Amino acid sequence: MRHAVIMAGGSGTRLWPMSRAESPKQLISFLPNGKSLLEAAVERVVPLTDDDSGRWICTNRALAKSVEAALGFRRDRLLVEPVGRDTLNAVGFSAAVLAKIDPDASIAILTSDHVITPIEKFAGYMKAGFDLVEKRPNSIVTFCIVPDRAATEYGYIERGEVVDNSLNAFEVVQYVEKPDRETAEKYCAATVFSWSSGMFIFKAAMMLEVIQRFQPTCFEGLMEIQNAWGTKDQGSVVEEVYPALPRISIDYAVMEPASRDGEISLVTIPMELDWIDVGSWSSFARLLQADKEWNRSNTAHSLIDCAECIVVSDDPGHRIAMIGCDNLMVIHTKDATLVCPKDRERDIKKLVDEMG
Numbered sequence: 001m002r003h004a005v006i007m008a009g010g011s012g013t014r015l016w017p018m019s020r021a022e023s024p025k026q027l028i029s030f031l032p033n034g035k036s037l038l039e040a041a042v043e044r045v046v047p048l049t050d051d052d053s054g055r056w057i058c059t060n061r062a063l064a065k066s067v068e069a070a071l072g073f074r075r076d077r078l079l080v081e082p083v084g085r086d087t088l089n090a091v092g093f094s095a096a097v098l099a100k101i102d103p104d105a106s107i108a109i110l111t112s113d114h115v116i117t118p119i120e121k122f123a124g125y126m127k128a129g130f131d132l133v134e135k136r137p138n139s140i141v142t143f144c145i146v147p148d149r150a151a152t153e154y155g156y157i158e159r160g161e162v163v164d165n166s167l168n169a170f171e172v173v174q175y176v177e178k179p180d181r182e183t184a185e186k187y188c189a190a191t192v193f194s195w196s197s198g199m200f201i202f203k204a205a206m207m208l209e210v211i212q213r214f215q216p217t218c219f220e221g222l223m224e225i226q227n228a229w230g231t232k233d234q235g236s237v238v239e240e241v242y243p244a245l246p247r248i249s250i251d252y253a254v255m256e257p258a259s260r261d262g263e264i265s266l267v268t269i270p271m272e273l274d275w276i277d278v279g280s281w282s283s284f285a286r287l288l289q290a291d292k293e294w295n296r297s298n299t300a301h302s303l304i305d306c307a308e309c310i311v312v313s314d315d316p317g318h319r320i321a322m323i324g325c326d327n328l329m330v331i332h333t334k335d336a337t338l339v340c341p342k343d344r345e346r347d348i349k350k351l352v353d354e355m356g
Contacts, residue, residue, distance in 0.1 A: 001102050002130050004045040005056040005094045008038055008067060008112035009084050013352045014280045014345070017336035018314055024063065025278065026112040027070055030314070032287055032298070037278060041112045042071060047123040048108060048130075052077065056098075057112075058090050082242050088253040089245045091200075092211050092218055096226040099204035106133055107207070109200045115276040115287060125271050128167040129201035132267060135164075139265040140210065140258065141201040142172065144194035145275050150184040153279065155196035155251050157268050158187075164267075172266035175259035177251035194270060196251070198277075207254075210264060214257050221245045280345055281329050285310045299332070310342065 012025030019025040026038040038057075045055050058079040059067050068075055079094055091109055098105040108126055116122050129141040144157045158174035175196070179187065187193035212219040221241045228237035258264045278284050288296040288310075295303055299313035302321040310329040311320050320330055329345070331338040340348065 001054060001104065002049055002106050002108070003054045003056060003098055003102070004048045004108045004110055004126075005058055005079070005098075006038070006041050006045065006110050006112050007087065007090055008041070008057050009060040009063065009081060009090060010113065012113070012279075013349045015278075015284065016348055016352045017331060017333045017338050018312070021062070023066070027063070027066055028314075030284075030298070031115070036070065037115070038067065038071065038112045040115060041110060042073070044116060044119055044122055045108075045110060047119070048126050056094065058094050060084050082239050085242065085245045086247045087250040088211070088215060088248050089218060089222070089242070091207065091250050092222045093225065093242070095202075095204040095207040095211075096222040097229055099208060100226050100229045103205070105204040106130055107202060107204050109202075111198050111277075113278050114197075115274075115278060117274045121273045122271070125269055125273075126201070128169070128269055132164060132167050132169055132269075133201055133203055133206075136265065136267075137203045138206055139202070139267050140206065141169070142175075142255070142266065142268045143197040143199045143271050144268045145197050145271055147188050147193070147195050150181060150188045151195065152178055152181055152184050154178070154277070155198075155255070156184070156187045156193050157196050158190075159192050159194065159268060159270070167269065169267050169269050172259050172268050175251070175255045175266065177249070177256055194268070196255075197271060197275065200250075210254055210258060213261075213264075215246070215248070215253050218245050218248075218253070281310055281312065281331060281348075282342060282345060284312070285329075288312075308342070 008026050011021050012019035015025045018028055027036050029036045049055055056077050056079055057067055060081045064078055064080045098107055132141055133139055155177040157172055160171040160173040163169045163171050224241045225238055228234050259266055276283055276286050285296040288298055290296050293307040295306055295309045297311035299316050300319040301311045304323045306322050306325045308327050309325055313332040318332055327342045329340050329342055
């Protein structure tokens with residue numbers, strides 16, 4: 001059976017002050033169409049499964065009730081982490097549980113913080129990924145995006161030989177997570193490198209084998225959880241085991257080493273569609289219409305001699321006025337306002353950490 005799991009446990013600190021621990025970016029209704037990122041993600045998975053029994057959201061305990069209330073999502077289709085332990089364990093947890101429920105499970109791991117259009121084209125790429133892992137069950141499929149800049153916040157995938165012409169699938173020669181600026185520029189200059197989209201499709205059993213190979217400590221804990229799942233000990237075992245799992249991303253833990261291992265089949269499918277990773281205010285601003293001076297705003301505003309500014313408010317009627325400002329972001333909420341040069345955006349996380 002085909003399953004789609006949306007990862008929705010992040011805190012989104014780079015989108016402070018609108019994104020908070022109790023109401024992170026994926027739950028905020030701040031898209032231009034009035035929907036939240038998670039609502040948009042759920043809409044994308046509908047065409048991927050036969051019915052809602054194959055649709056899942058993996059989130060943490062602090063957000064589970066909010067996710068359930070916001071989406072009306074089936075409670076028994078929430079995979080709830082006691083605490084966040086990064087993406088390897090979220091993916092492994094999902095694979096372990098679904099393998100227990102459905103030993104032949106094919107799983108798409110999807111994101112809750114991307115804006116992807118058109119949905120129909122996206123669904124076509126996902127179908128190709130499912131088709132491929134069902135034809136080649138020992139494969140892990142990644143999806144890649146043509147880069148438009150030398151970004152250091154994404155992983156890069158080097159495409160090799162064609163694996164399946166009908167599915168436009170290529171072998172992965174190299175998977176490099178978050179390279180330095182010089183390396184990213186070199187990759188962008190080469191036509192065979194693309195960004196990793198952070199989305200994968202695989203057989204649950206295959207992912208667990210790969211985790212066992214590269215992260216045996218995580219695997220042992222995940223197997224304890226799998227064995228207890230559906231029994232009276234499920235809750236207590238998850239509470240005891242999950243917080244002790246080593247914290248690491250799937251990119252560093254599995255994808256990079258797997259790309260260097262000749263025995264594991266990593267395959268990538270390029271996606272030619274509109275893809276925005278809403279991980280910062282600069283990326284969010286790409287969703288907003290620019291004026292002739294390349295200012296972007298979602299609220300009432302009055303700007304004189306301003307260029308390339310980002311002006312955002314959670315109250316569309318709140319007017320923000322600026323004079324003589326270039327490359328500045330102003331983010332207003334009812335209880336906090338951020339003013340920051342765009343080139344210092346990376347320090348927002350540091351600011352949030354210092355504020356506690």
